Amino acid sequence: LDPIPLVIEAGEWALIEQAVIQRATLFDAVLSDLYGNQRLLHDGLVPSALVFANPHFLRACFGITPPGGVHLHTYAMDIARSPQGNWWVIADRTQAPSGMGYTLQNRLLSARTLPGVFDQYRVRQLAHFFDMKRESLLALAGDQRPNPTVVLLSPGPHNETYFEHSFLAGQWGFTLVEGADLTVLD
DSSP: OOSSOOOOOHHHHHHHHHHHHHHHHHHHHHHHHHTTTOHHHHTTSSOHHHHHTOTTOOGGGTTOOOGGGOOOOOOEEEEEEOTTSOEEEEEEEOSSOTTHHHHHHHHHHHHHHOHHHHHHTTOOOSHHHHHHHHHHHHHTOSSOOSSOOOEEEOOOTTSTTHHHHHHHHHHHTOEEEOGGGOOOOO
16 A cells, blocks of 8 residues: 555546547457457457467357447556656556446545545545446346346455455455356356
């Protein structure tokens, strides 16, 4: 926990936010294409070996359109300032990005420790993001019952991100499960 976090001015953050949206939209379009009509491969814009040799490409999911047509539900990027003061993207996180749970936990601790600073500088709240994330996970439930069962899948307590898994499951009111806890019926 950094007691004095990096502060980014609202106007500058708006530019970063636009870049995040643009990159997430691009990555979702690429995934949609790779699991759909594969124009990027057929047109030679993406080398097929790059896709088919990648162990994360799930051939069994080819042709499957997820609910709402969205393939990428969580995206994060690591950014850094260049020597000239511009923002650079140094990594994209398109799987299950680590950091959401730590971000929320750190924000909760900082807000409790420094409430006056948060009030004085109108620090942007994170609750809306986490509420939206929870609602989007609920909306993805296959049977649109009023209270679907949603679980958060974790590799277990020996995984380095287990704290986040258990913390987020508790925050969202989801059951934390491991693969061995699940059974497929029909």
